[in-house]
Amino acid sequence: MAWRCSGRTNAELISNLYKAQLITAERVRASMTSVDRAHYAPAAAYEDSPQPIGYSATISAPHMHASACQSLLLFMPENKGAKVLDIGSGSGYLTHVMANLVCGSEGKGEGKVVGIDHIPQLTELALSNMRKSEEGRRLLDNGRVEFVTGDGRKGYAEGGPYDAIHVGAAAAEIHDKLIDQLRAPGRMFIPVEDEDGRGSMFGSQYIWVVDKDADGKVTRKRDMGVRYVLLTDAPK
Numbered sequence: 001m002a003w004r005c006s007g008r009t010n011a012e013l014i015s016n017l018y019k020a021q022l023i024t025a026e027r028v029r030a031s032m033t034s035v036d037r038a039h040y041a042p043a044a045a046y047e048d049s050p051q052p053i054g055y056s057a058t059i060s061a062p063h064m065h066a067s068a069c070q071s072l073l074l075f076m077p078e079n080k081g082a083k084v085l086d087i088g089s090g091s092g093y094l095t096h097v098m099a100n101l102v103c104g105s106e107g108k109g110e111g112k113v114v115g116i117d118h119i120p121q122l123t124e125l126a127l128s129n130m131r132k133s134e135e136g137r138r139l140l141d142n143g144r145v146e147f148v149t150g151d152g153r154k155g156y157a158e159g160g161p162y163d164a165i166h167v168g169a170a171a172a173e174i175h176d177k178l179i180d181q182l183r184a185p186g187r188m189f190i191p192v193e194d195e196d197g198r199g200s201m202f203g204s205q206y207i208w209v210v211d212k213d214a215d216g217k218v219t220r221k222r223d224m225g226v227r228y229v230l231l232t233d234a235p236k
């Protein structure tokens with residue numbers, strides 16, 4: 001059904017996702033409207049489907065980006081200094097959308113998003129994609145968005161603790177280091193390979209929502225079934 005939400009323009013795509021109730025939060029609608037997906041997806045930018053961006057990576061489908069933002073939304077208040085980590089930042093699209101959520105669409109509020117990817121050409125790509133818009137350049141120039149190259153399974157402790165962690169590739173497990181880097185309270189949205197299907201090409205994956213409460217108590221909840229590229233070792 002998701003493909004029905006595709007549009008001819010960015011505004012039409014987001015409006016169709018809203019009508020189909022794949023976007024339900026007004027702040028998510030505003031943030032996704034203010035980032036032109038064509039700056040991040042080389043082809044079929046306004047289709048509600050994943051698209052290849054090179055290096056075996058894909059920009060996820062818009063409805064998945066919406067769903068991740070909505071899950072993390074309470075932990076990404078605007079202009080409250082929230083810190084966010086985007087693991088497997090790929091094209092940089094979601095990093096930009098989440099920066100709009102925490103800093104406001106003009107990029108002037110307090111807040112910080114770090115995007116991490118293990119392929120240096122992709123962190124470069126994310127930077128150049130974000131530089132295509134004035135708002136993107138402002139977020140980079142004022143340090144509210146930063147892209148780093150590294151193994152996302154270890155997180156990025158230097159920038160933490162994080163109010164919200166988004167993982168954009170399927171993990172073999174819910175890595176303890178990532179939970180350690182969550183603030184109390186904080187939330188992580190992470191696709192995880194199901195134990196039964198581990199290692200097989202068609203193994204199943206589920207989104208897990210990991211919450212750390214104000215006392216530091218951690219709970220994990222399995223959510224919907226998904227299909228993401230795997231969180232792997234960097235290619236040699």
Ligand code: SAH
Nearest residue numbers: 057059060088090091117118152168231232
């Ligand atoms: N959120 C991105 C998704 C990109 S696909 C987007 O919508 O554009 C998943 C990304 O995870 C790829 O860019 C891939 O290079 C990255 N990745 C895979 N394993 C990784 C690891 N161990 N550390 C960091 N990034 C990783």
